[in-house]
Amino acid sequence: MNLNTSILKYIEDVKSGSFTVEEFIAATLQRINDIDGDIHAYLSLNDSAINDAKLIDQKISSGEKIGQCYGFPISIKDNICITGTKTTCASKILENFVAPYTATVVNRLHAEDAVITGKTNLDEFAMGLTTEFSAFGPTKNPWNIDYVPGGSSGGSAASVAANECLASLGSDTGGSVRNPASFCSVVGLKPTYGLISRYGLISYANSIEQIGPMTKTVKDSAFLLNIIAGQDANDDTTIDSNNQNYLENIEDGIEGKKIGIIKEMTTSDGLSSEVSTATKDTIHDFESLGASCEEISLPTIPYTIAAYYTITSTEAGSNLARYDNIRYGYELESEGYEYNSYISKSRTKFGPEVTRRIILGGFVPSAGHAGKYFLKSLKVKSKLISEVNNAFKKFDYMISPTAPVQPFKFGEKIDDPVTLMLLDYNTVTANLTGKPAISVPYRVVNGLPIGMQIMANSLKEKSLLQAAYALESKTTLPEVPL
Amino acid sequence: MTKIGLEIHCQLTKLKSKLFCSCKANYREFEPNHNICPVCMGLPGSLPRLNQKAVESATSIAMALSCETPEKIAFFRKNYFYPDLPKNFQITQLNVYGDMSIGGEGYVNVEDKKIKIRRIQLEEDPGRIIYEGASERTKITLIDYNRAGTPLVEIVTDPDFESPRQVRVFLNILSDLLENLGVAEPGLEGAMRADGNVSIEGGKKVEIKNIGSFHDLEKALHFEITRQQSLFERDIEIVQETRHWDDKRKITVSSRSKEEDQDYRYFLENDIPWVKIDQGTRDTLKENMPESISSKKDRYVEKFDIAPQVAEIIASDRYYSKLFENAYSEYNAKDIANLITTDVIGFIDTKEKQQNSKITSQHLSDLIDAINSKTITRNSAKVALQEIIKSGKNTKDVLQEMDLGQVSDSSEIDIIISQIFEEEKQAVIDAKERPETVNFLVGKVMQKTKGKADPVKTLEIIKSKLNQ
Amino acid sequence: MVDEDEIIRVAELMKINLDDHGEHVSRVKKMLEYFDILDQIDLSSEEITSQEKSLTELRKDEFIPNDKKLIESLKNFREHYVRAPKMN
Numbered sequence A: 001m002n003l004n005t006s007i008l009k010y011i012e013d014v015k016s017g018s019f020t021v022e023e024f025i026a027a028t029l030q031r032i033n034d035i036d037g038d039i040h041a042y043l044s045l046n047d048s049a050i051n052d053a054k055l056i057d058q059k060i061s062s063g064e065k066i067g068q069c070y071g072f073p074i075s076i077k078d079n080i081c082i083t084g085t086k087t088t089c090a091s092k093i094l095e096n097f098v099a100p101y102t103a104t105v106v107n108r109l110h111a112e113d114a115v116i117t118g119k120t121n122l123d124e125f126a127m128g129l130t131t132e133f134s135a136f137g138p139t140k141n142p143w144n145i146d147y148v149p150g151g152s153s154g155g156s157a158a159s160v161a162a163n164e165c166l167a168s169l170g171s172d173t174g175g176s177v178r179n180p181a182s183f184c185s186v187v188g189l190k191p192t193y194g195l196i197s198r199y200g201l202i203s204y205a206n207s208i209e210q211i212g213p214m215t216k217t218v219k220d221s222a223f224l225l226n227i228i229a230g231q232d233a234n235d236d237t238t239i240d241s242n243n244q245n246y247l248e249n250i251e252d253g254i255e256g257k258k259i260g261i262i263k264e265m266t267t268s269d270g271l272s273s274e275v276s277t278a279t280k281d282t283i284h285d286f287e288s289l290g291a292s293c294e295e296i297s298l299p300t301i302p303y304t305i306a307a308y309y310t311i312t313s314t315e316a317g318s319n320l321a322r323y324d325n326i327r328y329g330y331e332l333e334s335e336g337y338e339y340n341s342y343i344s345k346s347r348t349k350f351g352p353e354v355t356r357r358i359i360l361g362g363f364v365p366s367a368g369h370a371g372k373y374f375l376k377s378l379k380v381k382s383k384l385i386s387e388v389n390n391a392f393k394k395f396d397y398m399i400s401p402t403a404p405v406q407p408f409k410f411g412e413k414i415d416d417p418v419t420l421m422l423l424d425y426n427t428v429t430a431n432l433t434g435k436p437a438i439s440v441p442y443r444v445v446n447g448l449p450i451g452m453q454i455m456a457n458s459l460k461e462k463s464l465l466q467a468a469y470a471l472e473s474k475t476t477l478p479e480v481p482l
Numbered sequence B: 001m002t003k004i005g006l007e008i009h010c011q012l013t014k015l016k017s018k019l020f021c022s023c024k025a026n027y028r029e030f031e032p033n034h035n036i037c038p039v040c041m042g043l044p045g046s047l048p049r050l051n052q053k054a055v056e057s058a059t060s061i062a063m064a065l066s067c068e069t070p071e072k073i074a075f076f077r078k079n080y081f082y083p084d085l086p087k088n089f090q091i092t093q094l095n096v097y098g099d100m101s102i103g104g105e106g107y108v109n110v111e112d113k114k115i116k117i118r119r120i121q122l123e124e125d126p127g128r129i130i131y132e133g134a135s136e137r138t139k140i141t142l143i144d145y146n147r148a149g150t151p152l153v154e155i156v157t158d159p160d161f162e163s164p165r166q167v168r169v170f171l172n173i174l175s176d177l178l179e180n181l182g183v184a185e186p187g188l189e190g191a192m193r194a195d196g197n198v199s200i201e202g203g204k205k206v207e208i209k210n211i212g213s214f215h216d217l218e219k220a221l222h223f224e225i226t227r228q229q230s231l232f233e234r235d236i237e238i239v240q241e242t243r244h245w246d247d248k249r250k251i252t253v254s255s256r257s258k259e260e261d262q263d264y265r266y267f268l269e270n271d272i273p274w275v276k277i278d279q280g281t282r283d284t285l286k287e288n289m290p291e292s293i294s295s296k297k298d299r300y301v302e303k304f305d306i307a308p309q310v311a312e313i314i315a316s317d318r319y320y321s322k323l324f325e326n327a328y329s330e331y332n333a334k335d336i337a338n339l340i341t342t343d344v345i346g347f348i349d350t351k352e353k354q355q356n357s358k359i360t361s362q363h364l365s366d367l368i369d370a371i372n373s374k375t376i377t378r379n380s381a382k383v384a385l386q387e388i389i390k391s392g393k394n395t396k397d398v399l400q401e402m403d404l405g406q407v408s409d410s411s412e413i414d415i416i417i418s419q420i421f422e423e424e425k426q427a428v429i430d431a432k433e434r435p436e437t438v439n440f441l442v443g444k445v446m447q448k449t450k451g452k453a454d455p456v457k458t459l460e461i462i463k464s465k466l467n468q
Numbered sequence C: 001m002v003d004e005d006e007i008i009r010v011a012e013l014m015k016i017n018l019d020d021h022g023e024h025v026s027r028v029k030k031m032l033e034y035f036d037i038l039d040q041i042d043l044s045s046e047e048i049t050s051q052e053k054s055l056t057e058l059r060k061d062e063f064i065p066n067d068k069k070l071i072e073s074l075k076n077f078r079e080h081y082v083r084a085p086k087m088n
Helices: A006-015 A019-041 A051-060 A104-111 A152-161 A178-184 A220-226 A273-288 A301-321 A339-350 A354-365 A374-394 A417-422 A428-433 A461-474 B054-065 B163-181 B215-231 B279-285 B293-304 B308-314 B318-327 B333-345 B352-358 B363-373 B378-391 B393-402 B410-424 B425-433 B436-446 B455-467 C003-014 C022-038
Strands: A042-045 A072-079 A116-120 A167-172 A186-190 A209-217 A259-264 A293-298 A397-401 A435-445 A450-457 B002-012 B075-078 B087-092 B105-111 B115-123 B128-132 B138-143 B149-156 B194-197 B206-209 B242-246 B251-253 B273-276 C052-054 C080-082
Touching: A006 A209, A006 A220, A006 A301, A006 A435, A019 A042, A019 A051, A019 A072, A019 A116, A019 A397, A019 B352, A042 A152, A042 A428, A042 B293, A051 A116, A051 A374, A051 C022, A072 A152, A072 A397, A072 B054, A104 A116, A104 A167, A104 A220, A116 A152, A152 A167, A152 A178, A152 B105, A152 B378, A167 A220, A178 A209, A178 A450, A186 A220, A186 A461, A209 A220, A209 B352, A220 A435, A220 A461, A220 B163, A220 B393, A259 A374, A259 B206, A273 A293, A273 A435, A273 A450, A301 A374, A301 A417, A301 A428, A301 B455, A301 C022, A354 C022, A374 A428, A374 B242, A397 A461, A417 C022, A435 A461, A435 B318, A435 B363, A461 B279, B002 B163, B054 B105, B054 B115, B054 B149, B087 B115, B105 B128, B105 B163, B105 C080, B149 B215, B163 B215, B163 B293, B194 B215, B215 B242, B215 B251, B293 B308, B293 B333, B308 B318, B308 B333, B318 B333, B318 B363, B333 B378, B352 B455, B363 B378, B378 B393, B410 B436, B425 B436, B425 B455
Parallel strands: A072 A116, A072 A167, A259 A293, A259 A397, B206 B242, B273 C052
Antiparallel strands: A042 A116, A167 A209, A186 A209, A186 A435, A397 A450, A435 A450, B002 B149, B002 B194, B075 B087, B105 B115, B115 B149, B128 B138, B138 C080, B194 B206, B242 B251
């Protein structure tokens, strides 16, 4: 059974009877069993996956109405809740947390007969971009297990790249879908803020994060977006998707479109020469597709990392305050503690990066420091939004490499906080402005992937996917060596 | 000069659901922690969903207090750790990016004083903490989250009050107003709470928290004013601080300095978009508001020539004004108003009695008809009222059963007066010399007839007998 | 310059225990020092904005009892109370 297939091809094959859902799911679970010891993409598996598959097979054979997913296997980042199963956020503090409800996105997948394979690894509470900050050990990059898979949705990206499922849902606060997509050579989409419900996504920085699909092909992302996008009564920040069909006309091409090459993201000091070369080639590819490319400067970009970390830490400090181990959490005898010491003791379960961001999140918005850090950061965000909106008056798309570098080895960058922050340099702009952005696998150099990022204006996902599809069709990539 | 300001919290218990979820707004009927859901418990992955009606009710309150109401409102997080806060932050409002709380810059006239309303905000109530155990050592902390998320309106006044008495009058006006709007039940236990701040001439502002009832608030304010004055007289500095009302000892106690150190790290609650309330919506809200107490009062005075004090009493109480509105007609409005304020109020002077009372508007108009047609005396009406309030029987039956028909037959009254003249010889002599003491004799007649004698006729006959 | 004592004080307010974690302070300090870059940008004409929604799009006021007895899946004490450590 070839597990390296797209969702759309899989559906065709199931429909034509090439294999049953159960056969494919069983093969997928076998694959997980065989290789996940090395990759560690999953934190937990869905025990009833085979059963779910059988039920869908029955529906198919009895001619019952069947959802458009036909039982394809999809993994879910472990910060997205599913009733009755553990949702850990890769944190010791939520090690045994079982949510009493299911995220809207998962409900929509279930309604369309997708089969959930399991929950995937991440940096604790989605803070990080290597998965090295998972409390349960890092995920390895399927292209080379000595290298990081990116993060924070590293488990999701690796599970798709290693053929341990056909797609995954990740979450993207500052690049957490796109960065690992780029590092693992899969497609990762961060949609417009509000397009996808966050109900059931455990908040890290709720003002800018979104759930996003991670798939093997651009068309598969469009297919998934069709299913999970749209207004949700459980999330006041969702916006109407107007029932767009993102797959329709996806092959229309980009002839005559105008593309801005973001100067700050393509000329920064941190850019590796391999990534730089790939960027130049991407520009040629777009031109050969009939688009016109031109450099655009967004002068606020050098300030975005500081603003991003200030805003996200502030929100994290508040969002993670609820983990006081009083209403839920782990067993800790309260005898002998008073309230404050009990909470502080309980919160020693947070890992190092989360702990630091909580401290930072107490510092930057505090009465004595908000003026210097937090309020300025909100204004940087406002300024960036005007700048980007202006740019989109001229351009249909703006592009850059997704990450300034290729995957690196474990431990290589974890010790320098500033280096680590700057890895988000190209991705945070889409989050701070709420714009959609996608990472498309572009090249594999020295056995390691490079992804390209395309950004479009708010709610222009359809057009964005057309450009991504056009770029994808110009590339030929090797198979993952695993 | 003493300056007092208030922070009043009022639950919107007339709403069906909580501020951010579909649990019940009035949590009082539930067993502990049986009116909770993932949202009000702040479980990870849950999101707040703002109650439209809560925004409307709070806006109505702001309008009724003559506040400015903004075009957009925003919510903020007030971050602090406390076991009654499921998320360890409270969703509330703040005016840092322009005026974006429910309302502000309003006022209430209290007697001849204008009390300015600085700000009105909508926020969530925390859960309830219950301390159990006899001694400090065995004490345990229990939490019931049923109240967590109940919609709460905070009303902040300027320090415009000059005395605790003025505060009391204001709070009465405010409760009447909130009840009249149909958004709150200030009578419910814990539904309306107030904190105060006090400063005297030359001193700093001291906030008093943890006050259980309005009654205690007045006591706490009195205590605090006296405390500050005695410090001032002894030349001891009054420091700016927060003090807690100690209900057992009936004194205010300085709070630990740690709490003053509190940094709430206010910032926008981005799970709730800014809510646009356009002019049209605000106009509609205003039109649909029940008539305000002051306009009701003015209407009663102008239309029915009712005395302003009487009109005020009736207009400011939903129960009495409802009785009145349903009872009056063009010709008897004034009589009904007087009947309510002179007699009914005496018998039904608490919310509880109002709830139990069986009297209807029909009873009132029947009684007034009976008085005006001289079927009964005012005194008999009072007796009948007591019975009606208790039993709710119709007026006619009550008058018959209690034999309250008026004695207006002159010869009958004449006989009774003759008897009294025999019994009260000295009073008769007095009345002849000093006509103003004649009321004593009238009173005696009323006593003897159990108030049934027609007072006008009685006086007439006594006067003519005295002149014989 | 960021004061390390200030970072330690904030950590305590955030209920973070720093015993044996001195390296957190220096790392947070490095991040804060990087944030000094924010002093170099002119933001005088910027205003803070947010997503907006109209009043009528909000949740309707309906009481819907939570079907599951949520408290039973949470930490609970006798009579379904939640118990907190001693308050001082």
